[in-house]
Amino acid sequence: KEAEQQQKLANVVILATGGTIAGAGASAANSATYQAAKLGIDKLIAGVPELADIANVRGEQVMQIASESISNDDLLKLAKRVAELADSKDVDGIVITHGTDTLEETAYFLNLVEKTDKPIVVVGSMRPGTAMSADGMLNLYNAVAVAGDKQSRGKGVLVTMNDEIQSGRDVSKSVNIKTEAFKSAWGPMGMVVEGKSYWFRLPAKRHTSNSEFDIKQISSLPQVDIAYGYGNVTDTAYKALAQGGAKAIIHAGTGNGSVSSRVVPALQELRKEGVQIIRSSHVNQGGFVLRNAEQPDDKNDWVVAHDLNPQKARILAMVAMTKTQDSKELQRIFWEY
Ligand SMILES: NC(=O)C[C@H](N)C(=O)O
Numbered sequence: 001k002e003a004e005q006q007q008k009l010a011n012v013v014i015l016a017t018g019g020t021i022a023g024a025g026a027s028a029a030n031s032a033t034y035q036a037a038k039l040g041i042d043k044l045i046a047g048v049p050e051l052a053d054i055a056n057v058r059g060e061q062v063m064q065i066a067s068e069s070i071s072n073d074d075l076l077k078l079a080k081r082v083a084e085l086a087d088s089k090d091v092d093g094i095v096i097t098h099g100t101d102t103l104e105e106t107a108y109f110l111n112l113v114e115k116t117d118k119p120i121v122v123v124g125s126m127r128p129g130t131a132m133s134a135d136g137m138l139n140l141y142n143a144v145a146v147a148g149d150k151q152s153r154g155k156g157v158l159v160t161m162n163d164e165i166q167s168g169r170d171v172s173k174s175v176n177i178k179t180e181a182f183k184s185a186w187g188p189m190g191m192v193v194e195g196k197s198y199w200f201r202l203p204a205k206r207h208t209s210n211s212e213f214d215i216k217q218i219s220s221l222p223q224v225d226i227a228y229g230y231g232n233v234t235d236t237a238y239k240a241l242a243q244g245g246a247k248a249i250i251h252a253g254t255g256n257g258s259v260s261s262r263v264v265p266a267l268q269e270l271r272k273e274g275v276q277i278i279r280s281s282h283v284n285q286g287g288f289v290l291r292n293a294e295q296p297d298d299k300n301d302w303v304v305a306h307d308l309n310p311q312k313a314r315i316l317a318m319v320a321m322t323k324t325q326d327s328k329e330l331q332r333i334f335w336e337y
Pocket residue numbers: 018019020021036065066067068098099100101102124125126127
């Protein structure tokens with residue numbers, strides 16, 4: 001009978017990368033003071049025995065780090081392993097446990113480069129497993145449930161946190177400390193309650209199977225960096241980033257991606273030298289940058305990131321620039337993804 005049940009359940013692989021979901025604190029009262037990336041994947045799985053009721057789960061430790069330290073090489077390594085698993089006949093879905101600080105970057109990266117319809121779910125937690133009211137167990141349970149559910153196929157890379165199913169493209173860490181940390185300007189795609197999914201919307205942007213990018217054809221990522229806009233800003237950071245080798249600079253602009261008059265000449269100059277300038281907005285949850293609004297992008301030959309926040313714009317720029325150095329093509333890609 002047990003064998004029969006196993007046959008019916010989906011096969012879900014959990015790739016562990018570290019983060020707070022694998023963190024440990026000194027006491028149960030330590031919900032914010034702890035060390036991330038302490039527990040191995042076997043311990044995480046053993047901590048939620050109910051996983052065995054909803055899927056045939058196995059784990060792999062891909063890395064063990066806090067997500068603020070994830071590098072482009074780490075991203076490539078993870079994405080290549082995801083692609084191998086997605087190609088395996090005996091894998092129905094993939095879960096990635098991840099720190100929350102850069103979770104939105106990894107989720108968007110995978111959303112762009114994984115050529116599969118199989119569910120890929122990225123999950124983390126805001127409190128370590130040792131804390132009172134730890135959120136990791138339920139988040140992981142929900143992630144495995146969503147990854148093993150046929151309904152989740154073809155919906156792009158997903159993020160399950162705080163009972164919500166979010167699009168990996170749209171979601172962003174918007175609050176810290178609190179467990180309702182992950183929000184999307186366009187709302188969640190659904191809810192997952194007691195392991196059952198309830199869907200309400202689909203992503204409109206190109207992703208996964210429908211993407212022109214494929215991790216199997218990407219072996220390195222170009223350097224793209226971010227500089228922040230604020231009152232009294234100077235052009236020092238922008239110039240330094242270009243000197244440091246940035247092929248594109250994401251302007252994490254004020255408001256509608258506006259650029260200070262003290263910075264504009266340097267950005268025009270850098271563009272002439274070949275650096276791509278991409279205007280984004282650091283307005284939290286709702287930055288919306290349009291071409292030629294605030295700045296003459298056609299004249300300057302700059303690109304706008306539209307609704308992508310600066311860190312997501314960096315991901316898309318890197319992926320896009322593995323294929324093109326043309327600013328018009330880059331802009332097309334920023335509209336479509
Ligand atoms: N909540 C977390 O996971 C934060 C941690 N610094 C990380 O991103 O790994």
